[in-house]
Amino acid sequence: MTNNNMYEPNSLLDRWVRENNDLVNKWKQQERGDALSRDQTQSSLRWCCSEFLKLLRKIQGVPAVADLSRLELTVVFNACAFSLAQTQFSEAELLLTQAVERALEMTGNDPVASDPPVCFWRAILKSLGNSALNPCIMNLLYLQWAIWLATCRLKTIQDLQEELSSLSERLGSGVGDERKKSHEIPQVVMEPRKLNELLQICTVISQGAERLSEGRSSEALSDLQRASSLPAPRALLANTRLLSGFCLAHMGRPQMALQCYRNALETDSRCVYALYQSMLIYRHLGNTQAEIQALRLLHSTLMLPPATESSPVGTRLLSPSLLLRSQSLSRLLSVPSALSVLHSLALKCVLHGRVSEGVEHYLDLLAALHSEDRHGTDVEAPPLPRLPELYLEAGTALLMARRPADCMALCDEVVNMTLELLPEKLMLEEPEEKCEAETGAEGPGSDQDKVGMLLWAGAAHLLHGHCQAHLKDWKQAVTHYTRCINLLVKVCVKKKGFQPQIPCVDMAGRQGTDMRTLQRLKGLSLAGRGVSFTQRDQLREALRDLQLSLQALPECVGAGLWHGEVLWRLGRRQEAAACWEKTWSFTAESSLVSLPLYLQEPQSGPSLDSTDLRHRIEELTRT
Numbered sequence: 001m002t003n004n005n006m007y008e009p010n011s012l013l014d015r016w017v018r019e020n021n022d023l024v025n026k027w028k029q030q031e032r033g034d035a036l037s038r039d040q041t042q043s044s045l046r047w048c049c050s051e052f053l054k055l056l057r058k059i060q061g062v063p064a065v066a067d068l069s070r071l072e073l074t075v076v077f078n079a080c081a082f083s084l085a086q087t088q089f090s091e092a093e094l095l096l097t098q099a100v101e102r103a104l105e106m107t108g109n110d111p112v113a114s115d116p117p118v119c120f121w122r123a124i125l126k127s128l129g130n131s132a133l134n135p136c137i138m139n140l141l142y143l144q145w146a147i148w149l150a151t152c153r154l155k156t157i158q159d160l161q162e163e164l165s166s167l168s169e170r171l172g173s174g175v176g177d178e179r180k181k182s183h184e185i186p187q188v189v190m191e192p193r194k195l196n197e198l199l200q201i202c203t204v205i206s207q208g209a210e211r212l213s214e215g216r217s218s219e220a221l222s223d224l225q226r227a228s229s230l231p232a233p234r235a236l237l238a239n240t241r242l243l244s245g246f247c248l249a250h251m252g253r254p255q256m257a258l259q260c261y262r263n264a265l266e267t268d269s270r271c272v273y274a275l276y277q278s279m280l281i282y283r284h285l286g287n288t289q290a291e292i293q294a295l296r297l298l299h300s301t302l303m304l305p306p307a308t309e310s311s312p313v314g315t316r317l318l319s320p321s322l323l324l325r326s327q328s329l330s331r332l333l334s335v336p337s338a339l340s341v342l343h344s345l346a347l348k349c350v351l352h353g354r355v356s357e358g359v360e361h362y363l364d365l366l367a368a369l370h371s372e373d374r375h376g377t378d379v380e381a382p383p384l385p386r387l388p389e390l391y392l393e394a395g396t397a398l399l400m401a402r403r404p405a406d407c408m409a410l411c412d413e414v415v416n417m418t419l420e421l422l423p424e425k426l427m428l429e430e431p432e433e434k435c436e437a438e439t440g441a442e443g444p445g446s447d448q449d450k451v452g453m454l455l456w457a458g459a460a461h462l463l464h465g466h467c468q469a470h471l472k473d474w475k476q477a478v479t480h481y482t483r484c485i486n487l488l489v490k491v492c493v494k495k496k497g498f499q500p501q502i503p504c505v506d507m508a509g510r511q512g513t514d515m516r517t518l519q520r521l522k523g524l525s526l527a528g529r530g531v532s533f534t535q536r537d538q539l540r541e542a543l544r545d546l547q548l549s550l551q552a553l554p555e556c557v558g559a560g561l562w563h564g565e566v567l568w569r570l571g572r573r574q575e576a577a578a579c580w581e582k583t584w585s586f587t588a589e590s591s592l593v594s595l596p597l598y599l600q601e602p603q604s605g606p607s608l609d610s611t612d613l614r615h616r617i618e619e620l621t622r623t
Contacts (some may be wrong), residue, residue, distance in 0.1 A: 009408045013067055016059055017186050023051055024187040028196045031316050035545035036451055040087070048189075049082035053555035060102075066132055069106050073099060073136035074186035080143050081189050084150070088580060096140050100124050103133055115146075118159045142195050149199065149323045158166055190317055201232040201240070202323040208243045211327035221247035236320055239333075242399070245277060246332060254281045272301050276335045288352050295345040300336035335500065340369055343384055350397045350597060388414045388456040392598040395463050401602055402585050404467035414460035419451040426450060427492045434451050451491070451514050458487040458521050459598050465528050469605035481529035488522055520599045523553025531562050531606060534569075542566050555586050558601050558619060561608045568616070577617045584610070 015554055027048055042172070053076055059072045076099040084093035098113050104127060106110060112123040121141060128137050145164060170502050200485035204227035211220035228240040245260030258281055264274040336344070342365045349358030369387065384390065395410040438461065465480035530545035543566045549559040560583030568576035 004091050012062060012257065013065075013071060014184070016055060016075075017184060018050075018072065018453050019055055020078065021187045023055070023620045024189050027189055027317075038407065045082050045085050049079055052079035052082065054119050069103060069133060070136055071186045073103060074132060074141060074188060077136070077139045077143060078189050080140075081317050084143065084146060086152075087322070089147050092143065096144055097145075100137065100140060103128060103137065107131055107133065117148075117156055121160060122163065124432070139192050142192060142199060143204075145273065146195075146318060146323060149206060150325055152206070152418075154203075154210055154326070156208070157203055165189060171578065180516060193520050195318070197231050198236075198318070199322070199323070200229055201230045201236050202231075204321060204325060205239050205243065206326050206329060208240075208247075209326055209332055210247055212243065213328040213331065214296055215250075217247040217250040220528055221251075233320065234268045235271070238264040239273065241267060242271060242277070243332065245274070249277070249281065254285060257281060270301055270304065270307055272298060272335050288348070292345065292348055292352070292354070295341060295348060298335070298339055299341045299345055301336070302341060314538050324359075326378040337384075339365060340588055342368070343369065343390070346397070347353045347393065347597065350393075350400065355397060355400045358404070359394075359397045362390075362397050366390065366394060386452070386454075388417060388460075389596065390493070392456065392459050392463065393596065395460075396598045396600075399463065399467055399470065402604070404470050404604075408464055408467045411464045413458040414456055418457040418460075421450060421453040422457060422487070423454065423490065425452045425490055425492070426454060453522065454487055455517050458484045458525070459596075461487065461522060462525050462528065463598055464527065464607060465532075466602045469528060469532060469602070473533075474535045477530055478536075481525045481532065484521065484525040485529070488518060488525070491518055517596075518600065520595070523549045523556050523559065524599070524601065526552065527556055527559035527562070528567075528602070528605075531560065534562060534566055535606060539566050539570055543570070556584065557583055558600065558607075560586075561613070564613070565608055573620055575618055580613050580617065 023181040027044075027458065030044060056072065056075045056079055059068060062068070067185060075096060080092040080095050083095065085090075097120075101111065101114070104124070107128060109127040112120055112127070114120045121144065124137060125141075128134060141164075145157065146559035148154075204223050208220040208224045208227075211217070211223075223246065224240045224244045228237060228244070230237075241260050241264040243262065245257040248254075248260060249257040257280060261274040261278045261281075264271045273583070275294055275298040279291055279298060282288075282294055288532055335341075341500040346358045346361035346365060349355070349361060351358075369390070385393070391410045391414050395407040395414075398404075398410070461480045461484035465477045468474075468477035468480060526545045526549035530542045530549060531538070533545060546559050546563040546566060549556055550563060553559065560579060564576040564579035564583065565572070567579060
């Protein structure tokens with residue numbers, strides 16, 4: 001005799017409730033267990049979603065009763081949660097809409113148009129708000145809220161803000177809160193109260209970022225400051241304080257912004273965004289030592305293993321990163337790569353007197369570039385200079401640290417890597433003109449790339465010459481300065497109305513950068529060779545080179561002082577005095593720090609004492 005009770009609704013209800021709860025418990029056990037790989041996690045998400053959808057099809061295959069409807073909506077919640085976790089937003093939203101429409105039908109309510117969504121959900125809450133299905137409908141609205149947040153539909157959330165706030169208040173009072181763990185009650189994979197808290201703070205963060213991008217800093221600040229006291233993971237609370245700092249910085253209050261960034265770091269010590277923004281403010285304020293300290297902390301934090309993203313217990317299926325996907329927020333939460341930060345740190349140290357520290361950072365950078373262990377970045381970052389340029393910067397730092405042999409080794413590397421790419425002849429377009437033979441490509445072998453190779457090779461010979469001057473090997477110094485000059489004369493400048501027969505490079509697009517580099521290399525190499533000739537008592541040759549140096553680079557202080565020295569030795573003392581006075585009248589270049597390190601005047605080699613030169617001028621005027 002067949003037992004027909006197993007096909008009765010109550011018997012089916014109990015079985016399906018147990019099946020739902022077993023699936024929920026399996027997932028929760030997995031959450032509490034050992035961490036899975038990305039592929040294992042995705043596989044588990046797909047399996048759970050599939051099993052809940054199978055159960056849903058069984059439930060929808062029998063006539064609905066009240067208890068069965070509650071179970072159906074609970075299973076829809078669980079299936080949609082797993083779809084969301086796999087970023088299947090459209091599928092989840094369709095399933096939600098169909099489930100709510102079916103609930104309307106089961107309760108005898110009239111159908112409601114699903115578009116626009118705000119009107120749809122208002123009608124649903126009005127029709128089912130006081131029914132036995134209300135707790136289930138509230139849970140589904142949480143998931144719809146999550147979908148809107150994940151797909152950046154903040155306007156929809158704003159339009160439904162009153163209803164969403166009411167949900168939060170009802171949860172706070174315990175209304176509609178199903179948290180019993182009895183096996184007779186269908187369980188959900190996420191705790192509604194915790195999900196609500198996560199959605200609240202993520203919404204404030206996303207809306208704050210959007211208002212910031214629209215210039216509504218004051219309005220954003222008010223909401224963010226209120227949100228900083230909400231229950232939430234430390235990383236999210238840190239983000240509210242970080243964005244508050246952004247608001248204050250945009251409002252012209254850098255010191256208050258710094259305090260917000262400190263609060264963010266106290267909340268989450270690994271908040272790299274707060275470190276980066278602090279560094280930018282210190283730079284803006286001209287506090288170089290604090291900027292260097294912030295760069296050092298930022299680099300060390302970026303080098304740490306990635307932290308596991310934390311979600312509140314009961315909502316781990318939906319990570320904050322899944323909900324915080326707006327472009328405005330991504331632009332704000334941007335930091336350079338660890339290597340880019342290390343380069344900035346090395347350069348900043350060298351430029352501001354911490355040469356030994358800067359050298360070590362440069363060597364660490366070069367070692368990292370040659371290894372496979374490259375730490376990336378969360379977002380787009382300014383690219384590092386190309387390898388030859390990094391070698392030249394590191395070489396300059398080594399020379400400043402009185403390590404000429406190491407500097408020369410890096411210079412040789414640059415010469416070797418550019419040797420086969422050097423052109424026989426190349427023409428630069430004057431900055432105010434547009435080259436008729438456009439050369440848009442900048443890849444290896446292009447004309448613009450050849451210009452770069454030639455200038456790097458010239459800079460390597462220049463640095464090599466500086467090293468020989470430091471070692472007082474004047475013959476070798478002259479040799480390397482001459483090699484630099486011989487490379488530079490391969491570059492011609494196209495004059496107005498002249499049609500070149502050799503490749504030219506569009507300088508208008510490059511804003512004259514290559515032209516400025518060329519001029520500085522000419523000026524510094526001629527000055528270096530002139531000084532070297534002076535040390536060998538070849539004063540006529542020295543005078544010629546120093547005069548040419550000043551024509552190419554009038555602001556070159558070293559060339560100006562040595563030009564006066566050579567004139568003095570040649571007996572042209574009035575001219576020498578005038579030359580020194582003119583050189584001292586130059587103001588320090590405000591753009592000097594923005595120049596590549598290897599294009600700045602050398603700090604090693606022979607130098608002249610300005611006090612002694614002034615005494616000479618005084619004696620000259622007394623005679």
